[in-house]
Amino acid sequence: MNLFFSTSRIIVTCSNRLSAYLQQEIVELGYKPVRVFKTGVELQGKLADCIRLNLNLRCASQVLYSLQEFKAYNAEELYKKLITIEWENILPGDGYFSISSNVSNDTITNNLFANVKVKDAIADRCREKTGSRPNSGPGLHGAVIHLYWKEDIAEIFLDTSGETLSKHGYRKIPGKAPMLESLAAATLLATKWDKKSPFVNPMCGSGTVAIEAALMATGRRPGLYRSNYAFMHLREYDEGLYEKEFNLLQEKVIAVPGLNIIATDISEDAINISKVNAGIAGVEELIDFSVCDFAETHIPQKEGGVIYFNPEYGDRLGVEEALQGTYKRMGDFLKQQCKGYFGYIFTGNLELAKKIGLKPGRRIEFFTSKIDCRLLEYELYAGSRVQEKIEA
Numbered sequence: 001m002n003l004f005f006s007t008s009r010i011i012v013t014c015s016n017r018l019s020a021y022l023q024q025e026i027v028e029l030g031y032k033p034v035r036v037f038k039t040g041v042e043l044q045g046k047l048a049d050c051i052r053l054n055l056n057l058r059c060a061s062q063v064l065y066s067l068q069e070f071k072a073y074n075a076e077e078l079y080k081k082l083i084t085i086e087w088e089n090i091l092p093g094d095g096y097f098s099i100s101s102n103v104s105n106d107t108i109t110n111n112l113f114a115n116v117k118v119k120d121a122i123a124d125r126c127r128e129k130t131g132s133r134p135n136s137g138p139g140l141h142g143a144v145i146h147l148y149w150k151e152d153i154a155e156i157f158l159d160t161s162g163e164t165l166s167k168h169g170y171r172k173i174p175g176k177a178p179m180l181e182s183l184a185a186a187t188l189l190a191t192k193w194d195k196k197s198p199f200v201n202p203m204c205g206s207g208t209v210a211i212e213a214a215l216m217a218t219g220r221r222p223g224l225y226r227s228n229y230a231f232m233h234l235r236e237y238d239e240g241l242y243e244k245e246f247n248l249l250q251e252k253v254i255a256v257p258g259l260n261i262i263a264t265d266i267s268e269d270a271i272n273i274s275k276v277n278a279g280i281a282g283v284e285e286l287i288d289f290s291v292c293d294f295a296e297t298h299i300p301q302k303e304g305g306v307i308y309f310n311p312e313y314g315d316r317l318g319v320e321e322a323l324q325g326t327y328k329r330m331g332d333f334l335k336q337q338c339k340g341y342f343g344y345i346f347t348g349n350l351e352l353a354k355k356i357g358l359k360p361g362r363r364i365e366f367f368t369s370k371i372d373c374r375l376l377e378y379e380l381y382a383g384s385r386v387q388e389k390i391e392a
């Protein structure tokens, strides 16, 4: 039985609050999710489907393919179940594997202990059946086995991704407080941008949001920028399956004549970093970069455009006070200079957000490294309709 053509449960994981956007991407790829939860989406599929998911998804972290779910009360029972799995047919004898886990079981006080039990079962099984065993260690560059163990229910997965998918491979220089690429992509999916109208990103930092916008508009998927995945290190892996999916990615890239993406930042270093990152992503020519205060950013006079800010949040008091003026100026700029646009401000500081002085139409919830964040949406009317102000 070749796992690449056997149907099983697939769990695609993501950062907290991204699953609605991940679900949307999975549906667009032609799959039917059977369950959506806070940090992931479940579907049915083959290992071959995991290749497509890994190469295409912008909002995902890992693509897990279930091998078996079973009862285990303690580490000894876990080991006894795991040694019955035909690991010698899953992992190449001369390969390399590592273990990751998500464990909450009363008998286990240290996740690493559970990982060692999984590793021992795999190594002992392979040694017994073939006389040798694949190497193992902490690196995620080879095959990865993932244990999900809650109380007495354990599930063992092939993590088909290895290194996280939430980084999209083009950002070689991170800059100051960069957004995770999967989060940036999800926030863009949450906006009303039509991928044709102007997209303006002042305070662009290392360029993540503008680059993700350019990638999305032109159909460039993360798989174009990455050449190693954990599924490539499984015994039954067939390079032809990957090449077919990779070629499909190349066919999905489209030209968008007149695409107008503008990215600015007050820091020259940030713009230089953005240009390098955009160059690696192959979209430098699609983004108009310049160094300036956000209020000097050129706003093309077209209906339907989107302007997206990701300002600093200021977690220290002095910094926060200084930022109050910046947030107020952003509100004034949106109201006076961006008529006919949808304005977005992504921030983790809800007090500072009040200084913007405009009433958001939507407050979309996100998380970034455990900070409760909002993407605030402002519809900036073009005509005589008065922008609703709120008291700061």
Ligand SMILES: C[S@@+](CC[C@H](N)C(=O)[O-])C[C@H]1O[C@@H](n2cnc3c(N)ncnc32)[C@H](O)[C@@H]1O
Pocket: 174, 175, 176, 177, 178, 179, 180, 202, 203, 204, 205, 206, 207, 208, 209, 264, 265, 266, 267, 270, 292, 293, 294, 295, 310, 311, 312, 313, 326
């Ligand atoms: C939180 S970072 C943006 C991070 C970005 N989203 C990324 O992924 O790299 C905020 C950026 O705002 C810039 N900035 C701060 N004040 C500014 C101002 N008045 N005008 C323009 N840019 C400003 C900073 O230089 C910094 O790069």
